[in-house]
Amino acid sequence: DAKTTQPTSMDCAEGRAANLPCNHSTISGNEYVYWYRQIHSQGPQYIIHGLKNNETNEMASLIITEDRKSSTLILPHATLRDTAVYYCIVRVIGQGAQKLVFGQGTRLTINP
Amino acid sequence: GAVVSQHPSWVICKSGTSVKIECRSLDFQATTMFWYRQFPKQSLMLMATSNEGSKATYEQGVEKDKFLINHASLTLSTLTVTSAHPEDSSFYICSARIQYNEQFFGPGTRLTVL
Numbered sequence: 001d002a003k004t005t006q007p008t009s010m011d012c013a014e015g016r017a018a019n020l021p022c023n024h025s026t027i028s029g030n031e032y033v034y035w036y037r038q039i040h041s042q043g044p045q046y047i048i049h050g051l052k053n054n055e056t057n058e059m060a061s062l063i064i065t066e067d068r069k070s071s072t073l074i075l076p077h078a079t080l081r082d083t084a085v086y087y088c089i090v091r092v093i094g095q096g097a098q099k100l101v102f103g104q105g106t107r108l109t110i111n112p
Numbered sequence: 113g114a115v116v117s118q119h120p121s122w123v124i125c126k127s128g129t130s131v132k133i134e135c136r137s138l139d140f141q142a143t144t145m146f147w148y149r150q151f152p153k154q155s156l157m158l159m160a161t162s163n164e165g166s167k168a169t170y171e172q173g174v175e176k177d178k179f180l181i182n183h184a185s186l187t188l189s190t191l192t193v194t195s196a197h198p199e200d201s202s203f204y205i206c207s208a209r210i211q212y213n214e215q216f217f218g219p220g221t222r223l224t225v226l
Contacts, residue, residue: 045217100215105155
């Protein structure tokens with residue numbers, strides 16, 4: 001899997017948008033960008049994924065740059081329950097799908 | 113849908129004993145299950161991949177004789193930590209995947225070895 005680089009930690013005020021960056025400069029053409037989060041002492045939770053187009057679901061938006069070398073996860077109105085470690089992972093899916101390999105992630109703290 | 117459960121959620125055992133952790137896919141059949149380990153303040157580390165009906169594939173550095181994995185059905189995989197020692201104390205997390213689709217994670221099992 002291509003490596004990703006994320007800031008170690010970030011803070012955000014409750015109610016504001018949280019923007020979490022991820023660099024994946026060596027991403028291959030068939031690799032998707034995935035985001036998971038892990039709330040303390042729980043299993044990881046899938047958030048969103050995309051290939052090259054921006055994606056949005058009920059949890060977040062994913063913005064992928066045109067060259068696909070970086071992306072940003074946006075939590076539009078962060079709440080205290082969004083405090084977690086967020087992992088950005090790039091991987092091939094479909095036939096030949098690769099294992100999910102977790103990096104260190106970004107520890108996001110939402111402050112009241 | 114796509115719920116994965118683990119049992120027990122936490123366990124305390126004495127050094128030298130064996131502990132079995134179950135991972136179940138509740139509403140789907142998982143062709144592949146994965147086992148991860150997570151030490152405090154660290155990321156998840158993949159231990160092994162198991163496909164139903166075949167032997168598990170272990171990651172480098174993971175002792176297959178110590179961490180026995182059985183994936184006897186499409187909804188159940190078990191991880192047995194044999195002769196557990198304090199250094200095996202960790203948070204063990206399983207995940208399940210349908211064919212080549214998404215992985216869904218269980219809530220984790222916290223093992224403490226005294």
